[in-house]
Amino acid sequence: MAMHYGETSTTIDPASGMTSTFSGFQSTLGGLKSTVGGMQSTLGGLMTPGWKSGIQSGVASKDLDLTKIGTARNKIMDMKLVQVSDSITGQTVVDPKGYLTDLNSMIPKYGGDINDIKKARKLLESVRQTNPKHPPAWIASASLEETVGKLQLARNLIMEGCEKNPKSEDLWLHAIRIHPPESAKTIVTNAVRAIPHSVRIWLKAADIEQDKKAKRRVFRKALEQIPTSVRLWKAAIELEEPEEARILLTRAVECCSTSTELWLALARLETYENARKVLNKAREHIPTDRQIWLSAARLEETRGQKETVDKIVERSLAVLRANMVEINRDHWLKDAIDAEQSGCPMTSKAIIKHVIGIAIEDQDKKATWLDDAKSFESQGATECARAVFEHMIDEMPQRQSVWREAAAFEKKYGTVDNYESLLKRGCETVPHAEELWLRHAKSRWLNEDVTGAREILSQAFVHNPNSEQIWMAAVKLESENNEFNRARRLLEKARTAAPSARLWMKSAHLEWCLGKLDAAKKLLQDGLMRYEDCSKLYMMLGQIYTQEDNYEEARKTFASGVRHCPAAIPLWILLSRLEESQNNATKARSDLDKARLRNPKNPELWLESIRLERRQGLDPQASEKMARALQECQKSGILWSEYVNMSGPHERRRISIDAIRNCEHDPHVLLVSARLLWAERKVKKAREWLERVVKVDTDFGDGWANLYKFEQLHGTEEQIAKVVQKCVEAEPRHGELWQSIAKNVDNWRKRTEEVLKMAAGNITIPT
Structure with a gap:
């Protein structure tokens, strides 16, 4: 049936009220077309009064009842206000200032x-x-x-x-x-x-109060209902000043006598005498808690009662065992760290003294205790670590390794006096421990007490008359202090009392450094008559002949050396370089080939062969030998680093990755990789890699020199000083560049710091 505009068709009786103004599907206030929010409401929908003016549902009327519309609007407003009103009369949850913000929070x-x-x-x-x-x-x-x-x-x-x-x-x-x-x-x-007995609800009740006094009132009421709640007592006490807190705690420990925390809190607020009484009462109520005993020990330490501290810790262990309490070693050692960190080193030492040996087998003691000391050291608990070493010395006084470990620790963390005192005790306890005497003498010498160092070495000679190490130390002491005649006399005595190839070599080296070449040659020749298999004597004699330009004698010496010591790689290299210096590259190459036949799979010989070809301008032959060398010595760091350096700039990164894959922890490979990063100006990464080099091998002098050079260019004064300090502590001895400077006779009296700076001066900035 067709419908025309202005007509309404309905089957509902108009008299039923379903089409009235206030009810039904098309009413002003209700249903799908209501003013409250329907899609077709009278005030805001698609079918507004203006759009359907003059149309009625079931009843045609040309009159508009404005009074009823006004009434409807008022009712709508009332409904809105009811929705946003609070249950408390007169209170509203609508914040007028943050109304729009609050509306956003209401979005689902x-x-x-x-x-x-x-x-x-x-x-x-x-x-x-x-x-x-x-x-x-x-x-x-x-x-x-x-x-x-x-x-x-x-x-x-x-x-x-x-x-x-x-x-x-x-x-x-x-x-x-x-x-x-x-x-x-x-x-x-x-x-x-x-x-009324819910602790959580009382805590929440206090939490919603803003005023401190109101919170206190809540806690007072709560404690009346639940006087045995430790949580409530703690929360109430935290709101009080010290004096009021002390009064509350006095009552708290009466109500909660098994709470260690409350007893200890009360003891902290009391005077010394009262604190002792409090802790004694606490022990009566809680005989199985070690923390009360340890607090008592700390209390006595604050009064300087060292012996009492030790007795308390010892007694605590006995009482706890009597009460069937398991003594957990790890927990007690953690307590020792806590005691040290809270400023009670006596308590920490007492704990370690009485606990360190618990549940440890005799054969495992040394290893376990050294691990304990390292663990304490890593956590910054140096007093605990020191106590472990003291206990080890008491238990194992004749073990030289224990004294060495203790001395190394004391040198790192203690004072000079403590370090030397420990070494003195060690020398007296283990007089045949050469290293302890040498460390003691060196410490005296470094502190510019030459006389004291001499006295220590004299005592060392009494107990170790034939010790080569002590003879060498005495010679070094005299030569470093320009007492060359005394050094000569000492060496002469040593060659008679305890002859060795090293003493002959040291004697010749002293004369060589002093410019007495004839005396040095005589000593070396005499030494070779006694020790013809000592390669270093041949090397020194040949180098002196080379210095005198006596190349024929030098060649004979090196040749004799490789006959007697065919496994001495440096001798072969010196012989080859001598031939090369005389423009006889073919003979030099032949010598190296012969050396490789007698010493297969030797990376140093391969490296020298490759460099010989490069110095002769024969790069293809050098590359061919590098390929053969890496096949034979795949894990050689010096060969991989040389391969990176001799490659083109576009290939270096790829080759360095292969080098790291084959020699992940080799300092030479790490150094060449660090220099690649340095060349790319990746300062942060380059520093990390250079630091990694000296961490992997502290004895690698070339790594220290590169790091020092890098910090000179990119670091602060503090960073430079730190590198120098660590290098001096490490005392590096190896590295191609480092040895070329340190072993030069012109630099024989240079100290580590000076060698470091000279080596850094010879380093080129990578590009």
Whole structure:
């Protein structure tokens, strides 16, 4: 049937009221076309009065009732106000200043399917109806409504749950959380009436109070109801000043006599005498807690009672064992660290003294205790580590390795006096320990007490008359102090008393450094008559002949050396370089080939062969030999680093990756990789890699020199000084560049710092 504009078709009787102004599907206030928010409402929908003016549902009328429209508007406003009003009369939850911001917070945060929400809502409703005494159902229902943004419905549900389950702590706490502060206070009041012995509710009651005095009042009431709650006492005490806190704690320990924490807190606030009484009472009530005993030990330490501290710790272990308490070694050692960090080193030492040996087999003691000392050191507990070493010395006084470890620790963390005192004790206890005598003498010498160093070495000679090490130290001491005649006499005595190839070599080296070449040659020749298999004697004699330009004698010496010492690689290299210096590259190449036949798979010989070809300008032959060398010595770091250096700039990165893959921890490979990063001006990464080089091998002098050069260009004064300090401590001895400077006779008196700076001066900046 066709419909025309201005007509209405309905089967509903107009007299029934379903088409009236206030009811029905097309009414002003209700239904899908209501003014409250329908899509076709009178005031804001698609079918507004202006669009359908003059059209009535079922009754045609040309009059518009403005009075009824005004009444409807007032009712709508009342409904809005009811929705946003609080349950407390006269209070509103609408913040006029933050109204728009608050509206954003009311937007539902749930992003799932609306059907899932409906299903969950029905399911939870069914659970509530089936078992209204089940608090989790009410909490889940409220949480669901809160999630979808229907906060008021969530509040209504949770309060209904509280009415049905007044003894549920979780329900009350959830209700307090989702209500505004003023409403929450009322809920808290009802909650503590319903569950007066709930600690969590009392804590929440105090938490929602803003004023300190109000919080105190809440805690006072709470403690009247639950005087045995440690949590309530602690929370109440935290609000008080020291004097009031002390009074509260006095009452607290009466009510909670088994709380160690409260007893210790009271002891901390008392005077020394009263604190002792408090701790004694605490031990009576809690005889199984070690913390009370340790607090008593710390208390005595504050008064300087060292012996009392030791007795308390010893007695505590006996009492705890008597009360069947397991002595957990790890826990006690952790207590020792805590004691040191709190400024009680006596207590920490006493703990270690009496606990360190628990549950350790005799054969495992040394290894376990050294691990303990390292663990303490890594955690910054140096007093604990020192106590471990002292205990080890008491238990193993004849073990030289224990004295060495203790001395190394004391040198790193102690004073000079403590270090030397320990070494003196060690020398007296283990007089045949040469290293302890040498360290003691060196310490005296470094502190510019040459006389003291001489006396120590004299005592060392008494106990170790034939010690080559002590003879060498005495010679070095005299030569470093320009007492060359005394050094000569000492060496002469040593060659008679304890002859060795090293002493002949040292004697010749002294004369060589002093420019007495004839005397040096005579000593070396005499030495070779006694020790013809000592390669270093041949090397020194040949180098002196080379220095005198006596190349024929030098050649004979080196040739004789490789005959007697065919495994001495430096001798072969010296012989080859001598031939090369005389423009006889063919003979030099032949010597190296012969050396490789007698010493296969030797990377140093391959490296020299490759460099010989490069110095002759024969790069293809050098590359061919490099390929053969890497096949034979695949894990050689010096060969891989040379391969990187001789390659083109576009290939270096690829080759360096292969080098790292084959020699991950080799300092030469790490150094060449660091220099590549340095060339690319990646300062941070280059520094990390250079530091890694000297960490992997502290004895690698070339690594230290490169790091020093790098910090000179890119570091601060502090960073430069740090490198120097660490290098001096490490005393490096190896590295091609480092040895070329350190072993040069012109630099024989240079110290580590000077060699470092000279080596750095010879380093080119990578490009």
